[in-house]
Amino acid sequence: MLDVLTGFVTELRAAGLPVSMTEAIDAAEAVHHIPLEDRQALKYALAATLVKSSAHWKAFETAFEVYFAVRGPQHGGDGTDGLDEEAPGDLDRDDEATGEGAGLGRGRGGGGGEPLSAEELAEMLFRALKSANTAQVAALARQAVTRYAGMEPGRPVGGTYYLYRTLRNLDLDGLLQRLLEAARQEAGGELTPLEERLATDEFRSRLDRLRRELEDEIRRRLVADRGAEALARSLRKPLPEDVDFMHATREELTALRRAIHPLTRKLAVRLARKRRHGRKGALDFRSTVRHSLSTGGVPVDPKFRYPRPAKPEIFVVADISGSVASFARFTLHLVYAIASQFSKVRSFVFIDGIDEVTPFFEGVDDVAEALHRINTEADVVWVDGHSDYGHALSVFWERWGEEITPRTSVLLLGDARNNYHASQAWVLQEMRHRARHVYWLNPEPRAYWGTGDSILDEYGVHCDAVYECRNLRQLEQFVSELA
Amino acid sequence: MSVPDDHAAAAAGSGGIQGPLGFPDPGPPRFDSVADVRDRLAQAGYLADDGMAGVVHLADRLAKPVLVEGPAGTGKTELAKSVARVTASRLIRLQCYEGLDESKALYEWNYRKQLLRIQAQQVVDDDDPLASGAGRGAARTWHELEEDIFSEEFLLTRPLLEAIRTGEPVVLLIDEVDRVELETEALLLEVLSDYQVSIPELGTVRAERIPMVFLTSNNTRELSEALKRRCLYLHLDYPSLEREREIVLTRVPGVSEELADQVARIVRSLRTLELKKYPSVSETLDWARTLVVLGVESVDAEQAKATLHVLLKYRSDLERAAKELSMGEGDANRTARHA
Numbered sequence: 029m030l031d032v033l034t035g036f037v038t039e040l041r042a043a044g045l046p047v048s049m050t051e052a053i054d055a056a057e058a059v060h061h062i063p064l065e066d067r068q069a070l071k072y073a074l075a076a077t078l079v080k081s082s083a084h085w086k087a088f089e090t091a092f093e094v095y096f097a098v099r100g101p102q103h104g105g106d107g108t109d110g111l112d113e114e115a116p117g118d119l120d121r122d123d124e125a126t127g128e129g130a131g132l133g134r135g136r137g138g139g140g141g142e143p144l145s146a147e148e149l150a151e152m153l154f155r156a157l158k159s160a161n162t163a164q165v166a167a168l169a170r171q172a173v174t175r176y177a178g179m180e181p182g183r184p185v186g187g188t189y190y191l192y193r194t195l196r197n198l199d200l201d202g203l204l205q206r207l208l209e210a211a212r213q214e215a216g217g218e219l220t221p222l223e224e225r226l227a228t229d230e231f232r233s234r235l236d237r238l239r240r241e242l243e244d245e246i247r248r249r250l251v252a253d254r255g256a257e258a259l260a261r262s263l264r265k266p267l268p269e270d271v272d273f274m275h276a277t278r279e280e281l282t283a284l285r286r287a288i289h290p291l292t293r294k295l296a297v298r299l300a301r302k303r304r305h306g307r308k309g310a311l312d313f314r315s316t317v318r319h320s321l322s323t324g325g326v327p328v329d330p331k332f333r334y335p336r337p338a339k340p341e342i343f344v345v346a347d348i349s350g351s352v353a354s355f356a357r358f359t360l361h362l363v364y365a366i367a368s369q370f371s372k373v374r375s376f377v378f379i380d381g382i383d384e385v386t387p388f389f390e391g392v393d394d395v396a397e398a399l400h401r402i403n404t405e406a407d408v409v410w411v412d413g414h415s416d417y418g419h420a421l422s423v424f425w426e427r428w429g430e431e432i433t434p435r436t437s438v439l440l441l442g443d444a445r446n447n448y449h450a451s452q453a454w455v456l457q458e459m460r461h462r463a464r465h466v467y468w469l470n471p472e473p474r475a476y477w478g479t480g481d482s483i484l485d486e487y488g489v490h491c492d493a494v495y496e497c498r499n500l501r502q503l504e505q506f507v508s509e510l511a
Numbered sequence: 512m513s514v515p516d517d518h519a520a521a522a523a524g525s526g527g528i529q530g531p532l533g534f535p536d537p538g539p540p541r542f543d544s545v546a547d548v549r550d551r552l553a554q555a556g557y558l559a560d561d562g563m564a565g566v567v568h569l570a571d572r573l574a575k576p577v578l579v580e581g582p583a584g585t586g587k588t589e590l591a592k593s594v595a596r597v598t599a600s601r602l603i604r605l606q607c608y609e610g611l612d613e614s615k616a617l618y619e620w621n622y623r624k625q626l627l628r629i630q631a632q633q634v635v636d637d638d639d640p641l642a643s644g645a646g647r648g649a650a651r652t653w654h655e656l657e658e659d660i661f662s663e664e665f666l667l668t669r670p671l672l673e674a675i676r677t678g679e680p681v682v683l684l685i686d687e688v689d690r691v692e693l694e695t696e697a698l699l700l701e702v703l704s705d706y707q708v709s710i711p712e713l714g715t716v717r718a719e720r721i722p723m724v725f726l727t728s729n730n731t732r733e734l735s736e737a738l739k740r741r742c743l744y745l746h747l748d749y750p751s752l753e754r755e756r757e758i759v760l761t762r763v764p765g766v767s768e769e770l771a772d773q774v775a776r777i778v779r780s781l782r783t784l785e786l787k788k789y790p791s792v793s794e795t796l797d798w799a800r801t802l803v804v805l806g807v808e809s810v811d812a813e814q815a816k817a818t819l820h821v822l823l824k825y826r827s828d829l830e831r832a833a834k835e836l837s838m839g840e841g842d843a844n845r846t847a848r849h850a
Binding site: 051058061066222230324 | 572578580740777780812815
C-alpha cells in the first residue's frame, strides 16, 4: 500500500500539485482510519489530505482513477488476450470485479451468452437511461466499449480516440432526441417549454453519467494494459492556471473563462486590501490624542491617516489579429473585471488599423458580449487585415497621443509580429516620455521573441518592461504588480 | 487545562497530547464510522454526502482541523453547527474580519483591572511605611505585583484560547478565515497544529481535550500554504439533484415530494446557465418555503417566473433565466421590475 501511495504522490507532484511531505504523511495516516475495501472512502481521504485547492480536483481525480483503478485478475487478462475474444462473458466478469453490477445486466449476459447486437445494445441503453437505472447503464457502457472502441493493446495512447469512437457509434444526440420524444408522449403530447427544458437537462445529466462510465471503463482497460504509471503520464494535463492561452483547446478555454471570474474577484480584493494597508499615511495627531485617553493620556497606540489611493489610468492597446486574439481577449477580460481599481480604463484594438472600443464596455454587464461586439463592430482593418504595428501605433499617437498623461500606464498586448512592415518604434519612445509606464505583454514564449518577423526587440528597448504572459498565473502576477 | 511553570517544560513536549507517531491523541472518538457520522448528522437535519461525512470522520480520528471551502450558501457554517449539535459540544465561533488581531482572537490582558490592582497596591504601600522606602522590600513587592497582575485573574480569554482552556467538549468554528490578512493567519497556526497557545507571561496553555475545528472560506483569496497544510480540505460544491431534493424535503416543513423534486430540478437547470451568482442551497430553501407559503402544489412557468427573484439577485440574471427557461420574453421584464 505504501508503495502505491508514494507512487501516487509522485504522480500528483509531477502533475503540478503542491503536495508537501507532511501532507503525504497525513495521507498515509488517514488511510489507517478508513476501510480499505471502500474505494470512495479512500478517494475522499486522499483528497482531503493531499488536495488543498478545488482547481486541482480534476487533476487529482484523473490520477486517482488511474492509480486506484478497479482491477481484478480477469481484467489483467483482458488486455493481453485481445479484447474482442473476451466479449461474450465480459459483462459477467466486470460485474463481479466491480461489485456494483446490475442483476439485470448479469442475467442477460449470462443467459444469452452472445454479445448483444448493435440494435439490442442501443435499445437497452435507451431503456436504461429512460428509467435512470444507473447499474444497468454502467453494465451497458462496458458492453459498448468492448464493441465499439476497438482497443489495441500496447498502444501508448490516453484513450481519447477510443472514447470518440465509442461515442460516435452510440450517437448520444440521437438518444437525447429519442428520450425527449418518449417524455413528450408520456406527458400526453406536448410539454410546456419549462418542462421541456427540465427534461432536457435531466437527460443530459444522465447522458453525462453514461459518458463518464465509458471514460472510466476505457481507462480501466488501459490501466490493465499499460500499467498505472505509463497511463498517468499520457493523461497528465496542465493545471488551469498553467494552460497556455495560445494553444488551449476549446474545453480548456471554457475552463479558463470559468476560472477567470473568481480570479478577478480575488485580484480586486487583494488590490483593495493592498491599497488600504500597503503604506501608512502621516501621523494623525488628533486621533492619537483622542485614543490616548483610555490609557490615561499616554499615547500608546499611534494613529495614522489613511493614504490617498493612487488610482492609475490604464490605456490598453491590444492586437486582435487571429494569432493572438484569445490572449487579448483574456487580458481585456481581466482588466475590465477589475476596472473599479483603476480610475480610468480605455481600450484600443488594432490589426493594421486601430479603433477605440471603450464605449463597448460601458454599461454592459456581460464582458463576453462586449468582446463579441468588438470582434464584429470595431474598425480595425486598414489595408489587408494583417498585423501592422507600425501603422497602428502611429495612428494611435496621432489621434490619442495627446490624452496620455503622467498618470497613465500604457499596456501593449501583442506578439510584435509585424509582417515586415516599418516598426515606427519612435512612437513608443515618445509615449514613454509622456506616460507613467509603458509595458508590453507578449503571449509568445521568450525563446521566440525577435525570431522571424517578430520585432519585439525594437519596441522592447522603449518600454519600461516586457513580460512574457502565456498563462493565467503570469497574467495575474502582472496585474497585481500593476495596481 | 494545564499551565506549565516555564517555557522549558513547554518545549520539552511532555504533555499528554502527543501520540506515538507524533500525532496528537484525539481521545475517545466522537464517531464510530463514516456511516455513523452521516446518520447522526441526518438526524440533526443536515444531509451530508459521503465525502463530507468521510472528512468529518477523519478529522475526528486524526485530530486535524477541517478547512471547508466553497461558494456562499452551501452549508459550510451549518456543517460545523450540526457537528456541534450531534456531539453535544459547545460551539465556539470566531468570526473573522479584516483587522482581526491577537487581542480579539486569542487573549488580552485586562489592563483596566491591572491598573486598578496597581493603584490598590499603592494605597496599601502608603499605609504601610515599612514596605515603602526600604529598597529590598520594594523590589520584592514589585516582583510579587508582577506575578500578581499577570495571572489568570487578569486574563481575558478570546475564542481561540477559550476553546482550548475549557474542559467540556468543544467545536471551534473559525468562520470566513479568508477575510483576515495573510499575516494574521499566522495567529491560528499554533492553535491549529498543536492545540496550544503560548502566552509569554504565563507559559503555554495546552488543550486537555482536543476540540474539533472547522475553518470556512469563501475563497476570496488564496490561503497560505502553512494554513492549508495543517488542515484537511473539504470542498463543498452545490449538491447533486438527489441531495438537494432531500435537503428541501428535510428542511422545509410541509413541502410535498413532487414540489421538492420540481424545485431541485429547476434550480439545477438554473445552475447550468451562465449567471453572475448561482442560486445557493439556502436560496433554494427560501424559494421552496415561499412556494409552500403561497400554497403552490406544483410549479408552472408562471409561478416560477413570479417568484424567481427569491433565487436570483441580479437583474441580468433574472432576465437571462426567464429567457432560457422559456418563461416568455415580455414577462421577463416584469419579473425583473418586481425584483
